[in-house]
Amino acid sequence: MTIKEVTTLIETWAPLPYAEDFDNVGLLVGYPDTKVAGILIAHDALENVVDEAINDNCNLIVCFHPIIFKGIKKFNGNNYVERVVIKAIKYDIAIYAIHTALDNAFEGVNAAICNALGLEKRQILIPQKNTIKKLLTYVPVSKITEVRDALFKVGAGGIGNYNECSFTVQGIGTFNGNEYSNPTKGEKGTTQYEDEIQLGITFHKHLQSVVIKTLLKVHPYEEVAYEITTLENTNQHIGMGMIGSLSNELSEKDFLTHVKKSLPTGCIRHSDLLEKPISKVAVLGGSGSFAIANAKRAGAQAFITADLKYHDFYQAENDILLVDVGHYESEQFTKTILAEHLTKKIANFAPALAEGNILISKQNTNPVKYF
Structure with missing residues (x-):
């Protein structure tokens, strides 16, 4: 299969036109007509991930976060972004990023969080307009x-x-x-x-x-x-975040224990406990402070996301439990769901490629450490 054929299989699941305007998704490095020898699924395309692809004979890295996010005027190897791109080009490694296209997909990042938490009756939290x-x-x-x-x-x-x-x-x-x-x-x-x-x-x-x-x-x-x-119709299947229900309501402390077990993390930060049971939960992988008001309007008793700042927690206003599990931790399932999707789809077109040539990166690219 060519890179274009592989990425088309991803884009039928998470079409690029639904990525956010600020994002940089798609094939960032490489030629779409290149034949694929192997695929490495990664969260971030860092230099050690490129080294892993070279060692494992994978000439396509499919990653969640785009390594190139802003304009680059020089390639001198002065920072980690330049070094990644230089090495990828030198060793003919293509890099493809999906990021917010997968965030906005109905069976994407937020669905994976819902699966881990056991949330039922799911709906998109912030439907994307004009779709x-x-x-x-x-x-x-x-x-x-x-x-x-x-x-x-x-x-x-x-x-x-x-x-x-x-x-x-x-x-x-x-x-x-x-x-x-x-x-x-x-x-x-x-x-x-x-x-x-x-x-x-x-x-x-x-x-x-x-x-x-x-x-x-x-x-x-x-x-x-x-x-x-x-049309002005709301699209039920495209948008940021999700909201769903637990099969049984939990106390706030039991809920936080459930979250930490379901979304393994070194630290949970949260707003004041309100002594209210939790049954309706909103989630948004990655930086989600912009969706606090949406979660409250949707009737969620808890909102799980990441990268909440000091003043963001004040927005709880005794109405909702805000839960910050960490950026990487909220997106930790992306490698698995990408690998499962590609393996299943490619098996129908190129069984030899699907068998043993779609690998999940062993690199933990989380830059945040806990003491």
Whole structure:
């Protein structure tokens, strides 16, 4: 398989268009057409991880955090970022990062936290806006089934928990081709009246290019009239954080014990205990102080995240238990879920690659230590 084929399997799960605007995701180092000898899954692509990839004959590192986050003007090896990129290029090691695309995926980072905690009835905490589009086009009556089914086949028609969603209205279309036209129906220079179907069909924004490409391919007209709009609907399956319920409520101390056991960490920092039972829990892997208000509005009794600052804890305001488990610790399952996903998907395309050539890095890249 090529690097492009491998990364496409990741992006069907966590499409890059849903990554946050500030992020730097995708193939950061390397050529997409390179054949893959082996894949190393890492949390961070540090220099010791590149060394591990070299030793294990892996020419693709799939990592969570992007090693290149800001613009780089020089490659002199003066810092850890430059040294990683120089060594990766020298030894033909490609680096691909998924980061907030996986944060926003329904079965991504936050789902893994929910799995570890045993949270049920999960929902996205902060649904991402402007992710659902609608295509409106006009198709001859005789071709409507063919066009609609082709669009369904490439994923159009999805909204929330439903697929193959569309709406049709029948009417009369008119057109008059000029001397350079080659009309499918009627003759150039003559106004044509045609029984047509107005087809409206929803789709997720990352599918826009393939939806348009498919429409133009299967539509019979020389010129295809279409428009695309963004819907206001909330996307239930894309967004930051999750909220779910414990099967049995716990006291705050028992809950903190459960968290420390389920999300192994050297330290838990938390706000004041409120002497209230915990049953509804919000989670957000990585730095999540921006979502405290969202967790409170959603009715969570506890919010698990990382990187809370001194004044962030004041936002609890006796309404919620804020729990900081550490940045790396909140994302510690990413290597496992990436490896499981790729192994399962690649086994269908390249069994030899899936068998023993998808490795999880042995390096603990957590820069925070506990005494």
